Amino acid sequence: MERDVVVSDPAAAVSSPSPSPSASSFAETRVICRVCQKQFAQYTCPRCNSRYCSLPCYKGHSLQCTESFMRENVMDELKQMQPEDESKKKMLDILKRLHLEEEMESDGEDESMLSEELIQKVMSGEEVKIEDLSDDEIKRFRQALASGELSKMIEPWTPWWKKPSARLVSLSPDGSQLIRQVREEDTATSDPTTDQEPSINEIPEGPESPLPSLKQLTRVEPSPLLAIHLVDILYSYCFTLRLYNGDWHSDPLGASTVALSMSKVMGEDAKPETVPEALTACIEETCSPAYRHTGGFRFAIGLVDDIISILSLGHNALVCALSDFHRLIEAGKSMLKVEKVGKTESAQSSSKLRGAARKLFFMTCWVHEQPEEAWPPLARIVEVQKASLEELDTGSRKADIKSRPQSKVLIEEL
Secondary structure (H helix, E strand, C coil): CCCCCEEECHHHHHCCCCCCHHHHHHHHEEEECCCCCCCECCEECCCCCCEECCHHHHHHHCHHHHHHHHHHHHHHHHHHCCCCCHHHHHHHHHHHHHHHHHHHHHHCCCCCCCCHHHHHHHHCCCCCCHHHCCHHHHHHHHHHHHHCHHHHHCCCCCCHHHCHHHHHCCECCCCCECCCCCCHHHCCCCCHHHCCCCCCCCCCCCCCCCCCCHHHHCCCCCCCCHHHHHHHHHHHHHHHHHHCCCCHHHCHHHHHHHHHHHCHHHHCCCCCCCHHHHHHHHHHHHCCCCCHHHCHHHHHHHHHHHHHHHHHHCHHHHHHHHHHHHHHHHHHHHHHHHCCCCHHHHHHHHHHHHHHHHHHHHHHHHHHHCCHHHHHHHHHHHHHHHHHHHHHHHHHHHHHHHHCCCCCCCCCCC
């Protein structure tokens, strides 16, 4: 059996003149880390009692211990998903309200808000100016914009995390991208006639520079709730990209505003303690009047599936997603400086965006330091929650149907 290496502490020689025997013994001996054999051990693994000095050494001392730790986290999280919990009750209220609104809308459903002639013009690629429309057409056009009817005319965007190439993402050990795209200003031999806009379907780039360690960013131990907060952030990222059909570059300020309204962690400094709590808040916002036109609950379930996909891709894809989100927020900050907004509103928005950018950068560094085996259990938790939400929705719809009053038979066949 391997023994811990014990060394004498020179500082013991200059300690207080009359220490107690136990205190003297403790001060004179210190244990060397069993993993790196370089630093003094400050911690003990609760499973195998191995002594280690830091988080990297803990991750490397025993795969069995770290996997056991992740497995217990998953089981603890699953135990919290009880039918009576607050998140489930809240989700049922959201679903009932949503079903009622859908019924009211279907009862009062009218013909298309846009005239057939105007739709044909748009579909054929003809230029349509606002001045060419009548007052009634302008009104219908604005209603179609608000309801999301026009989005049906746009070709659906395939998210990068659904592409096979997303599984091939590679980053350097320090978290930075391995290959940097050559930009026009980086070379004098580029041909302006062949320059093209970067494709929004490409895998987003990783960080441009090495990621610092968490010890360089804070002296405090990272919150154990960061994995749950990551779920909130990923939901907001996927929602924003899908809402903008992948092209957030067309309106960085608008996209960053949407992202902060969707993420309670970044926008309101919320600290959800469970995955159901985090997802419930996001889904409630998705089903609100402001975003209901995106697809409501079914769209929200699709976003939960997006989170599972990104988590399943692992470490490198997560770092790239968070880096892309960070660039979106930074672009929003830059756009805010040139926008003509009131001083008070501008200051508030700027403060929120700065805070969001800091959180995203910290989260990126935290994700980079986590072991690869951390993500499958988290993906499984989200997957279980998705199934629970779908079951709730099905049950809620059945209950609504049963509660409806049956129409009386006017003519009975004799």
